[in-house]
Amino acid sequence: MSQWSDEPKKPGSEGEHDIDFLNGSSRRAESESRPPIDSETADYIARIEMEIEAEVKSKRSQGAFPPAFERRLKTIFEQLVPPGAGNSRRDFEALLRSSDRAAYFDIDVPIASQKPGVARLKKLLRMTQAWYLNYLAQQLNNFSTNLMRLLYVFDARVTKLEKSADSRAEVRSGGEFLKPCYPDMRETDGPVLQLMGQHTSRVLVADCGDGYLVARLRESGVDCYGIDSFGDDLEKPFAPHLDLRWQELREHFEEISNGALSGILLQGSIDLLPANEKLDLATEAGRTLCPSGVLAVLSIDPVFFDSSPDLAVQRDVAPGRPFAAETWQFVFSRLGFSSISVTKMGNSNLISGLKQGEHAKDSAARP
Amino acid sequence: MTAINSVAFVTPRYGEEVIGGAEHAARMMAENLAQKLGLNVEVLTTTALDTDTWANHFPAKTELINGIKVVRCEVDRGRTTDFSTFSGRLLKYPASATNEECNRWIDSQGPVSHSLLESIGRTRADVVLFFPYLYHPIVRGIFMVRERSVLIPAAHDEPPAYLPIFQSVFRSAKALMFQSKAEERFVDSVMHVADKPRLRAGLGIEARAKPIQPLSSRLPKLNGEPFLLTLGRVDQLKGATLLSELFAEYKRRNPGPLKLIFAGPVTTKPIEFPDITSLGPVDDDLKWSLLNECVGLVNPSAFESFSLVLFEAWSLCKPVIVNSQCQVTTDHVKESKGGFAFSDFAEFEAQLNRLLADSSVRVSLGSNGKHYLESNYRWEIIAEKMGKFLNEVFTAGTELPRRSGPA
Numbered sequence: 001m002s003q004w005s006d007e008p009k010k011p012g013s014e015g016e017h018d019i020d021f022l023n024g025s026s027r028r029a030e031s032e033s034r035p036p037i038d039s040e041t042a043d044y045i046a047r048i049e050m051e052i053e054a055e056v057k058s059k060r061s062q063g064a065f066p067p068a069f070e071r072r073l074k075t076i077f078e079q080l081v082p083p084g085a086g087n088s089r090r091d092f093e094a095l096l097r098s099s100d101r102a103a104y105f106d107i108d109v110p111i112a113s114q115k116p117g118v119a120r121l122k123k124l125l126r127m128t129q130a131w132y133l134n135y136l137a138q139q140l141n142n143f144s145t146n147l148m149r150l151l152y153v154f155d156a157r158v159t160k161l162e163k164s165a166d167s168r169a170e171v172r173s174g175g176e177f178l179k180p181c182y183p184d185m186r187e188t189d190g191p192v193l194q195l196m197g198q199h200t201s202r203v204l205v206a207d208c209g210d211g212y213l214v215a216r217l218r219e220s221g222v223d224c225y226g227i228d229s230f231g232d233d234l235e236k237p238f239a240p241h242l243d244l245r246w247q248e249l250r251e252h253f254e255e256i257s258n259g260a261l262s263g264i265l266l267q268g269s270i271d272l273l274p275a276n277e278k279l280d281l282a283t284e285a286g287r288t289l290c291p292s293g294v295l296a297v298l299s300i301d302p303v304f305f306d307s308s309p310d311l312a313v314q315r316d317v318a319p320g321r322p323f324a325a326e327t328w329q330f331v332f333s334r335l336g337f338s339s340i341s342v343t344k345m346g347n348s349n350l351i352s353g354l355k356q357g358e359h360a361k362d363s364a365a366r367p
Numbered sequence: 368m369t370a371i372n373s374v375a376f377v378t379p380r381y382g383e384e385v386i387g388g389a390e391h392a393a394r395m396m397a398e399n400l401a402q403k404l405g406l407n408v409e410v411l412t413t414t415a416l417d418t419d420t421w422a423n424h425f426p427a428k429t430e431l432i433n434g435i436k437v438v439r440c441e442v443d444r445g446r447t448t449d450f451s452t453f454s455g456r457l458l459k460y461p462a463s464a465t466n467e468e469c470n471r472w473i474d475s476q477g478p479v480s481h482s483l484l485e486s487i488g489r490t491r492a493d494v495v496l497f498f499p500y501l502y503h504p505i506v507r508g509i510f511m512v513r514e515r516s517v518l519i520p521a522a523h524d525e526p527p528a529y530l531p532i533f534q535s536v537f538r539s540a541k542a543l544m545f546q547s548k549a550e551e552r553f554v555d556s557v558m559h560v561a562d563k564p565r566l567r568a569g570l571g572i573e574a575r576a577k578p579i580q581p582l583s584s585r586l587p588k589l590n591g592e593p594f595l596l597t598l599g600r601v602d603q604l605k606g607a608t609l610l611s612e613l614f615a616e617y618k619r620r621n622p623g624p625l626k627l628i629f630a631g632p633v634t635t636k637p638i639e640f641p642d643i644t645s646l647g648p649v650d651d652d653l654k655w656s657l658l659n660e661c662v663g664l665v666n667p668s669a670f671e672s673f674s675l676v677l678f679e680a681w682s683l684c685k686p687v688i689v690n691s692q693c694q695v696t697t698d699h700v701k702e703s704k705g706g707f708a709f710s711d712f713a714e715f716e717a718q719l720n721r722l723l724a725d726s727s728v729r730v731s732l733g734s735n736g737k738h739y740l741e742s743n744y745r746w747e748i749i750a751e752k753m754g755k756f757l758n759e760v761f762t763a764g765t766e767l768p769r770r771s772g773p774a
Contacts, residue, residue: 041731045704048728052721056713065713073616073712076609080669080692202562225564241759243564255561257538288562 103144207268253284267298272318291357373407375492381412403750421445421478440483461529469532546673549694571746594626596661603635606667611637681736705736
């Protein structure tokens with residue numbers, strides 16, 4: 001049973017894996033929307049929802065909801081939350097739809113009135129002014145239609161770019177393609193444990209896999225957690241009750257304040273990222289470290305990729321090349337780290353450095 | 368069973384008389400941690416009842432409420448008279464508020480209780496849980512016990528959350544507990560606390576032990592006619608105006624016996640319409656009678672951090688309709704398949720028509736909701752999760768720093 005997760009139980013999930021991590025398996029929505037019910041019931045509800053959607057569409061097309069009517073009710077909705085208040089794709093689409101609906105200028109002013117004769121007067125005014133308002137409204141509608149068309153074209157172009165970036169990210173994050181490159185920490189964890197074990201306050205292990213290192217560090221008293229962009233290994237954690245999360249490293253850094261962490265270990269997919277992304281991540285890591293905090297990069301030696309044809313292909317088609325230990329040392333030094341060292345660990349290099357700061361955080365390091 | 372022996376809750380008001388989602392949740396959490404995990408639980412709170420004034424209402428003393436030790440401290444200063452004006456101005460651009468303005472906002476909002484802060488400083492509890500994030504005792508108190516603190520923010524996307532002072536409040540907490548995924552996402556993005564240990568457990572729902580009375584004995588004038596129910600504060604900000612407008616429009620287009628009943632304290636009156644009834648605050652028995660006999664429950668609010676009322680409806684196999692602008696309730700509905708989410712009148716009308724016309728849809732949605740509740744949100748499950756989480760965070764690796772002095 002999932003003890004740390006509040007993810008709703010999913011069909012067939014019980015008894016398959018013992019998922020025991022603090023934050024639930026994921027921050028991603030797509031894997032979490034499956035209902036905790038049998039597929040027949042789910043299909044039934046899905047069918048009902050589709051029928052409701054079809055009914056709404058059909059009524060709209062038959063003019064059951066005049067624009068003025070929809071606009072009035074929409075205004076009441078928007079009093080609660082302005083459309084597009086968030087910055088998700090959904091918010092953007094809501095804002096675009098809302099703008100599209102508001103883009104039409106209707107000169108058909110409502111003329112109903114409870115006072116006798118006023119409706120007739122309004123009708124008369126509307127008729128007498130129609131020639132003038134129509135002229136203005138036509139120009140405004142032409143402009144707003146073109147503007148909305150422009151926005152839709154922009155949206156299509158940006159979406160295309162996003163998709164292109166997504167597909168590159170998929171290659172970058174590697175999936176099964178990059179996984180064989182990961183060093184097996186079970187044989188070479190000594191130097192990492194020694195380095196990170198000096199810190200009792202919050203330590204992040206990136207691309208943590210099944211959480212082996214997180215578990216070992218917690219055993220030695222380190223307040224440690226891990227994130228992983230693959231997620232597969234999180235389903236079979238090395239030990240129960242680990243704080244392991246499924247999240248992209250860049251996204252995670254964006255949600256951490258300056259100086260919050262006392263140690264960061266970067267490893268795994270960072271090796272084959274483009275150089276600019278490696279540098280961005282290293283910079284972000286430096287920002288989130290407290291003074292005297294340690295940044296370590298466990299990087300596969302570039303020479304190792306020449307040891308087999310498969311690895312050479314993997315390196316050559318990847319978006320970026322692994323850095324040599326000397327390059328990482330240079331990067332660390334440019335980012336202002338001190339006490340930079342390199343430790344050879346099998347096919348990998350462990351590069352580490354201490355963040356410099358005027359006021360070292362006493363609580364960060366053990367006496 | 369647990370290495371943590373004692374916990375203290377800090378909340379601005381507490382008691383059975385306190386109506387409100389967050390406060391009710393705090394009491395349920397305190398009682399269930401004591402009952403299910405055998406923890407020593409104390410509650411540090413004020414003597415206030417009314418959130419608009421924070422006026423002293425209860426006597427300042429230590430008392431037992433359902434087996435929980437409750438330390439009530441006198442309010443030295445409630446909400447200031449200029450708070451509303453000041454807040455309205457400040458919250459137009461909350462992110463650019465200065466430290467001074469933030470501090471003034473916190474102090475003016477209240478409740479300011481120096482004796483409560485002293486009690487927080489003195490408590491010897493292993494863990495101190497602060498609930499919710501918004502008020503003076505939490506903002507000032509969390510810094511006093513930061514290594515033992517857990518913040519249960521009950522936050523949602525609202526202007527005060529963007530006041531810079533809250534970032535330091537969230538950062539001061541040793542760990543965080545969220546009620547929903549949407550809340551967690553929001554807090555991480557605004558407060559930048561993704562590194563903090565966290566638990567997303569939600570809230571538990573108590574199985575109702577007492578038999579439910581027939582509604583005819585309490586509301587005979589309903590005369591068995593079908594009705595939609597909405598529970599909680601009747602407030603424009605909670606969607607009361609929206610729902611009453613939608614319902615009135617629905618009835619104009621779809622005449623019939625259906626009624627809409629608002630049950631809860633009234634802040635903003637719903638629009639006048641023959642088939643809309645506002646009962647005001649109702650007791651627990653009447654609430655459950657209403658839930659038991661309604662066609663379905665509607666929660667029109669766009670701001671919810673958990674929405675207990677959905678689960679109360681699902682506990683009786685009743686379907687729900689929610690406002691799709693609210694990520695939290697929409698997530699619950701999507702994951703449970705226990706209701707519908709509307710984004711405009713057309714959807715609301717079609718969903719309601721389907722609910723009224725087809726009892727199998729009602730039964731199916733209600734059963735799905737109940738299944739979702741039973742699998743995830745019973746107090747036994749939640750308390751167990753909380754106990755393990757607190758032990759893991761506060762006993763792994765480091766010794767708990769304890770303060771000396773009397774409890």
